[in-house]
Amino acid sequence: MILNLISLFIIVFAALLLFTFRLLQRKHAPRFRPIPAFQQFQRALNLSIEEGKQVHLSLGRGHPLMLQGAAGFASLGMLRHVAELTAAGDRPPLVTAGEGALILLAQDTMQSAYRAAMAEELYHPLTARLGGLSPMAYASSLLPAFGEKHTSAHVLMGNFGAEVLLLGEAAQRNHAFFVAASDDLSAQAALFTLAPHPLFGEELFAAGAYLSRDPAHQASLSVQDVLRWLLILALLVSPLFKFLGVF
Amino acid sequence: MRLLAAVLAVLVAVLVLAGTLIPLPALVAIRFLLLQWGVLLAGTAALVGFYNLLAVHWRNLRKGGLQTLYSFILLLAALATFILVLLFGSDSPLIHTWLVLGIIRPVEASLMGLLSITLIYALARLTRRRLDLLTVLFLLSAFFFLLAMAPLPFQIPLLSDFLAPWLQNVLVTAGARGLLLGIALGVLTAGLRLLLAVDRPYGGK
Numbered sequence: 001m002i003l004n005l006i007s008l009f010i011i012v013f014a015a016l017l018l019f020t021f022r023l024l025q026r027k028h029a030p031r032f033r034p035i036p037a038f039q040q041f042q043r044a045l046n047l048s049i050e051e052g053k054q055v056h057l058s059l060g061r062g063h064p065l066m067l068q069g070a071a072g073f074a075s076l077g078m079l080r081h082v083a084e085l086t087a088a089g090d091r092p093p094l095v096t097a098g099e100g101a102l103i104l105l106a107q108d109t110m111q112s113a114y115r116a117a118m119a120e121e122l123y124h125p126l127t128a129r130l131g132g133l134s135p136m137a138y139a140s141s142l143l144p145a146f147g148e149k150h151t152s153a154h155v156l157m158g159n160f161g162a163e164v165l166l167l168g169e170a171a172q173r174n175h176a177f178f179v180a181a182s183d184d185l186s187a188q189a190a191l192f193t194l195a196p197h198p199l200f201g202e203e204l205f206a207a208g209a210y211l212s213r214d215p216a217h218q219a220s221l222s223v224q225d226v227l228r229w230l231l232i233l234a235l236l237v238s239p240l241f242k243f244l245g246v247f
Numbered sequence: 248m249r250l251l252a253a254v255l256a257v258l259v260a261v262l263v264l265a266g267t268l269i270p271l272p273a274l275v276a277i278r279f280l281l282l283q284w285g286v287l288l289a290g291t292a293a294l295v296g297f298y299n300l301l302a303v304h305w306r307n308l309r310k311g312g313l314q315t316l317y318s319f320i321l322l323l324a325a326l327a328t329f330i331l332v333l334l335f336g337s338d339s340p341l342i343h344t345w346l347v348l349g350i351i352r353p354v355e356a357s358l359m360g361l362l363s364i365t366l367i368y369a370l371a372r373l374t375r376r377r378l379d380l381l382t383v384l385f386l387l388s389a390f391f392f393l394l395a396m397a398p399l400p401f402q403i404p405l406l407s408d409f410l411a412p413w414l415q416n417v418l419v420t421a422g423a424r425g426l427l428l429g430i431a432l433g434v435l436t437a438g439l440r441l442l443l444a445v446d447r448p449y450g451g452k
């Protein structure tokens with residue numbers, strides 16, 4: 001019961017913080033530390049558009065009803081940004097996911113991005129494709145996309161396991177830009193060996209704030225920062241309280 | 248329509264959250280019912296995804312080119328599996344023996360083998376690509392753990408009985424917890440954006 005109350009308090013507190021930051025940031029845009037992976041991705045995206053090449057975005061296998069679904073939702077924000085920028089380009093972005101529900105959400109997100117870019121007639125639902133449903137089947141279903149010469153950038157954001165390494169190797173063999181982030185620790189370790197600028201931990205959830213500069217995403221990143229400091233404080237203070245016999 | 252979708256999504260999210268955190272029988276019952284509907288919808292979404300898979304490969308087949316053969320094999324295998332599972336059920340011994348143990352597991356095992364070789368190759372190249380403090384720490388810890396966990400006929404003094412357990416229980420666990428706490432904060436704020444209808448990946452925003 002106490003744990004439930006603490007959870008409820010954290011959620012309400014975070015929601016209030018989100019509202020407050022949203023209001024505050026209407027006047028002053030926040031400044032975040034630079035993350036090289038996002039800077040390079042933006043550059044690769046611009047180059048792809050200029051060269052008339054395709055961007056491949058993989059949303060992972062996060063089931064919306066499971067905890068991993070949050071990683072999939074975070075990657076949909078990135079999809080919106082990519083689709084809006086490339087909508088009127090020579091080649092539409094290719095989107096892959098390992099979950100049926102994620103594909104439906106990706107199609108909806110892409111359609112609205114095309115509508116916002118006033119290019120809805122160019123939208124085709126089959127640019128969002130389902131890959132394999134198990135980790136290895138998903139990785140192997142993506143491999144043909146990594147062999148395409150007209151694809152210049154591969155972005156993997158979502159729930160992936162260590163099998164993401166096979167995809168990264170394939171991207172590097174074809175000299176394509178590759179950036180990946182996962183909520184899975186084994187995937188993060190595997191990506192450390194491969195990516196020039198690896199993304200760790202919660203950086204997966206920062207993509208929307210860094211790339212699209214959406215105020216809501218920026219506010220939620222500020223909330224994450226505040227909560228992180230409070231968590232650090234709690235971790236430092238709790239042993240002291242224990243030592244003093246408070247609890 | 249967009250407003251209705253947003254209102255429905257927020258209402259369902261609030262009810263499920265309330266049913267999880269407030270142990271009132273009525274709320275718990277509503278949460279259970281909504282989750283059951285959610286599972287049904289997820290199943291339907293999986294079917295739509297399956298249709299999407301077939302449609303993509305049917306288009307490849309009609310277009311011709313290099314992918315035609317692969318798409319043909321995939322369509323054949325997908326439809327055969329779908330029909331077999333419909334006829335015999337997913338837990339029948341036939342499906343388990345022929346499809347799971349006979350085809351899926353061996354292929355996945357060979358891919359796992361390939362993955363371990365790729366990992367060693369990537370580790371070897373890491374020193375050339377990015378030689379900094381993090382890389383050195385990563386390589387040292389990988390080396391120590393491989394040495395400590397390898398099925399050797401003897402124990403390595405200090406490493407097996409002190410250093411490896413200490414690294415595992417203190418440094419690695421602390422690091423993993425730090426990363427997981429960061430991910431949990433990310434999940435929390437992503438969930439809140441959905442709960443407050445700030446992010447609407449359905450119905451147009």
